[in-house]
Amino acid sequence: MTMLPTPFNESSLKHAVRWLRDGYLVAFPTETVYGLGADATNDEAVRAIYHTKGRPSNNPIIVHVADRVMAERYAIFDERAAHIADSLWCDALTLILPVRAGSVSPHILAGGKTIAVRAPKHDLAQALIRAFDGGIAAPSANRSGNISPTLAAHVLEEFAQHHGALRMILDGGHTHRGLESTVLDCTSEQLHILRAGSLDAAYIEAVTGHSCSFFAHDASSLLPSPGLLTSHYAPSCAVRLHATTLKHGEALLAFGAYDHMMGIEHACAVRNLSETGDLDEAAFHLYEWLRVLDHHRPSCIAVMPIPYDGVGKAINDRLQRASAPRTV
Numbered sequence: 001m002t003m004l005p006t007p008f009n010e011s012s013l014k015h016a017v018r019w020l021r022d023g024y025l026v027a028f029p030t031e032t033v034y035g036l037g038a039d040a041t042n043d044e045a046v047r048a049i050y051h052t053k054g055r056p057s058n059n060p061i062i063v064h065v066a067d068r069v070m071a072e073r074y075a076i077f078d079e080r081a082a083h084i085a086d087s088l089w090c091d092a093l094t095l096i097l098p099v100r101a102g103s104v105s106p107h108i109l110a111g112g113k114t115i116a117v118r119a120p121k122h123d124l125a126q127a128l129i130r131a132f133d134g135g136i137a138a139p140s141a142n143r144s145g146n147i148s149p150t151l152a153a154h155v156l157e158e159f160a161q162h163h164g165a166l167r168m169i170l171d172g173g174h175t176h177r178g179l180e181s182t183v184l185d186c187t188s189e190q191l192h193i194l195r196a197g198s199l200d201a202a203y204i205e206a207v208t209g210h211s212c213s214f215f216a217h218d219a220s221s222l223l224p225s226p227g228l229l230t231s232h233y234a235p236s237c238a239v240r241l242h243a244t245t246l247k248h249g250e251a252l253l254a255f256g257a258y259d260h261m262m263g264i265e266h267a268c269a270v271r272n273l274s275e276t277g278d279l280d281e282a283a284f285h286l287y288e289w290l291r292v293l294d295h296h297r298p299s300c301i302a303v304m305p306i307p308y309d310g311v312g313k314a315i316n317d318r319l320q321r322a323s324a325p326r327t328v
């Protein structure tokens with residue numbers, strides 16, 4: 001089956017909604033990364049997400065909604081959560097809240113009592129959710145453990161060999177932010193960031209007036225967000241961080257000026273996350289450049305140091321996982 005990315009228009013939107021209603025999967029762009037979408041209330045369709053992605057069944061899935069009113073169909077908001085959603089949505093922020101019992105397929109929750117909800121800030125995603133008139137369950141549209149897709153072509157690359165229940169890839173060009181949403185757990189008195197993402201903690205604190213701490217997990221504790229540990233977001237080649245010199249056959253993922261770098265003449269390929277050292281630009285390019293460099297089949301992708309300020313924390317988090325020892 002060939003499944004070329006489909007330009008977005010009224011007719012493709014109608015088709016996408018029909019596929020979702022029939023229990024199939026539709027990939028669609030959001031402002032962060034492309035999602036692999038299914039009807040959140042349909043057991044078979046949600047199971048197909050796990051199967052098509054090769055995702056472990058203990059890793060719960062985000063439900064995408066148009067706004068807080070729609071989110072209330074699936075999640076229970078207290079006053080604080082309502083205030084956070086009203087202050088920051090639509091945007092790259094996922095809220096973990098108590099689930100409204102029986103509102104979605106239990107497979108989405110992976111055995112838990114909480115649900116992840118998010119209202120994406122993307123016209124096409126919004127149009128799809130509103131036309132479907134219901135929550136769309138969607139993890140990032142990559143095979144489990146691989147790099148998240150920021151272009152429709154990446155989704156095709158991920159599922160060309162194994163498309164499972166995927167029937168359509170809606171093409172919205174490059175995603176605007178390029179890095180996943182921040183996952184904020186609102187189920188206890190202290191707000192916890194479970195996954196660093198496009199919105200950084202200082203911004204969330206400034207806008208909402210609530211302090212949020214990073215969830216500190218040690219290897220022995222149960223993971224609150226199973227997508228958090230081990231190798232993830234990984235290209236097929238090795239990744240080496242904080243590189244200040246280059247070895248023969250390596251590819252360079254640069255950040256800022258790199259001409260001075262020792263061994264630069266050995267680079268088999270180079271991409272610069274941001275020539276001017278802009279972290280938002282680096283987030284935008286990160287996944288695409290990792291894919292491009294990986295295609296050069298280097299011995300390793302060497303990554304220059306990236307500051308931990310703002311979205312730099314999330315960038316470093318992803319690179320750390322990309323460089324982690326592979327478990328599969």
Ligand code: TXA
Nearest residue numbers: 032034035060061114115116139140180181225226227
């Ligand atoms: O930007 C994004 O968040 C993208 C786009 C498509 O919306 N989606 C995405 O989904 O990154 P995924 O499945 O690749 O990552 C979702 C993360 C995982 O780490 C998962 O464990 C966590 O959210 N998660 C989902 N439901 C949860 C829950 N009920 N409790 C704790 N963590 C949850």
Ligand code: MG
Nearest residue numbers: 139140148227
């Ligand atoms: Mg993912």
